[in-house]
Amino acid sequence: MNIRFASIIILAAFLCTLTSKSFQAAALHSEQLLPPQSFESTAYSEVKSIPYITLSNGSTQSDNGVSKIRYWPDNEWRSSSPEEQGMDSAKLAGMFREIKNKSYEVHSALIIRNGYMVTEAYFQPYDKNTKHEIYSCTKSITSAVFGIAMKEGYIKSTDQKVLDLFTEYKIRNKDSYKKKLTLKHLLMLTPGTYYRDIDNMFEHLPNNYVSEYLDLKLIREPGKTFVYDSFASHMLSAVIQKTTKTTTLEYARKKLFNPLGISDINWPSDPQGISLGGWGIQMLPEDMAKFGYLFLRKGLWNGKQIIPSKWIEESTKKQISTPAQYPVSGGYGYQFWINNKFDGYRADGGGGQMIYILPKYDMVIVFTGAWGNVESTSVISKFVVPAVKSNKALPANKQAYDELKAPIEE
Structure with missing residues (x-):
């Protein structure tokens, strides 16, 4: 040998x-x-x-x-x-x-x-x-877990209306824009929110993230304009948690992390116990690489299709254009950035926490x-x-x- x-x-x-x-x-x-x-x-x-x-x-x-x-x-x-x-x-x-x-x-x-x-x-x-806090790379992991939940029938479609999934809330500012808001709009980060409202939520974190977000006034029709909205990503985790009846972390541990041999991971939650959908995961660099490798292999791992290949395709292709303030972006998919200087796409977290996937x-x-x-x-x-x-x-x-x-x- x-x-x-x-x-x-x-x-x-x-x-x-x-x-x-x-x-x-x-x-x-x-x-x-x-x-x-x-x-x-x-x-x-x-x-x-x-x-x-x-x-x-x-x-x-x-x-x-x-x-x-x-x-x-x-x-x-x-x-x-x-x-x-x-x-x-x-x-x-x-x-x-x-x-x-x-x-x-x-x-x-x-x-x-x-x-x-x-x-x-x-x-x-x-x-x-x-372990490193991977910040907004969390969004890409949330998207992957979302795709698994769809495969298993917990989530019916990306076209589901957001308000239909949270009927227990008395929602303010329920106008025509908000009634059009779908899960796909959350995935694409095109929810119609005003970026200063999102900034304000981060500066003064509410007691109930979901309720506060659902009450926001939308300033444009969803699906039209990209806005970097981490609370939209958090809403995806809320949907996963509501439909699977377990925390996003525990569902991900069973369906994603354990099959990949990922065990040393922290995923904090909001005051209601909902795993943070847009930020917060802490994990090892080698495990970040495993996540990227799963996507490189189109969702297949050791003979098992962990994530549907169709979901990989949809979430890592350009769904919406991004503004010029993002100079290394070729657009945005479902919680993934599209590279514009070379092949592929990436999970991208604040401070330089990056998972680049280059299929070519x-x-x-x-x-x-x-x-x-x-x-x-x-x-x-x-x-x-x-x-x-x-x-x-x-x-x-x-x-x-x-x-x-x-x-x-x-």
């Missing part, structure tokens, strides 16, 4: 404080992320190596990228050199130089191609066992940190996508691979 070594690059960086009230508020309801903060230390730790099993013992891709998969990362990811997966180590090494030179505050960086971890890096003091390149990329989606998109465009050279293994390139493995020092 041919055994080689792949590296987990352990990079050191100063931990900047991210818990200020202003940052948390911004991260919850805006994907216009904070500018990168400067490192106070550029010392990087020594590289450590772990063994990996070569491609012949792992994944052989078919045309649809699914049928010939030899393993699923239920318990752990298998590692590989970039060259074994048709990627150039020198290009990936350039990404880490860019991160260092521009003082991007990245906490972790993971790249999976063909089902293999070709790069896994953690910036000190973070490591692979550090059979790749999932995960970042956590305190930078922004503009910066992460830039390094992917400049280094990760150009690193893909072939769908077949490349010849070994010891010099480039050693450069990738080496400590990044000046």
Whole structure:
């Protein structure tokens, strides 16, 4: 058996404080992320190596990228050199130089191609066992759970009227716009709400999120205009919880997380016990990668269709255009952003918590940190996508691979 070594690059960086009230508020309801903060230390730790099993013992891709998969990362990811997966180590090494030179505050960086971890890096003091709050990546997980609930018949259709599902509330401002509001409008973030009303809800969190949201006055017809409304996402969780008669967390644990081998997860709830639909999940970077890989594999995991492939298709294609204030957006799906600089789509959370899914390149990329989606998109465009050279293994390139493995020092 041919055994080689792949590296987990352990990079050191100063931990900047991210818990200020202003940052948390911004991260919850805006994907216009904070500018990168400067490192106070550029010392990087020594590289450590772990063994990996070569491609012949792992994944052989078919045309649809699914049928010939030899393993699923239920318990752990298998590692590989970039060259074994048709990627150039020198290009990936350039990404880490860019991160260092521009003082991007990245906490972790993971790249999976063909089902293999070709790069896994953690910036000190973070490591692979550090859970991160993923902020608005929560929205994409809520969407996935919503799709499962639809498959199982708990939710009849995305065309269901929202008011019909919450008849127990005495709702104010029940005008023609509100009567038209559907679940699809919530999924697309086109509910007709006024962004300042959403900001005000975050500044003064109500005792009952659902009741307060249903009472908001809509200023435009639903379905026409994108507005970044995290409470619309929370309403999706309320629908899941109401129809399945269990918390969204417990339903997701049974139907989504357990099948993927995800156990170390926190998902807080609102004062009524409804799992937060638009923000709040804390999870490990490797588990974020599993979620992305499930979407890359069109909802299939280890022989079981976890999420309907049709839901994957619908939720990750452009459903609505987004304004110019979102410069790396090619539109919005059902709680997923469409990439506009390269293939695919992403779950996008405040502070640079990102799950990029690039089907064209059979790749999932995960970042956590305190930078922004503009910066992460830039390094992917400049280094990760150009690193893909072939769908077949490349010849070994010891010099480039050693450069990738080496400590990044000046």
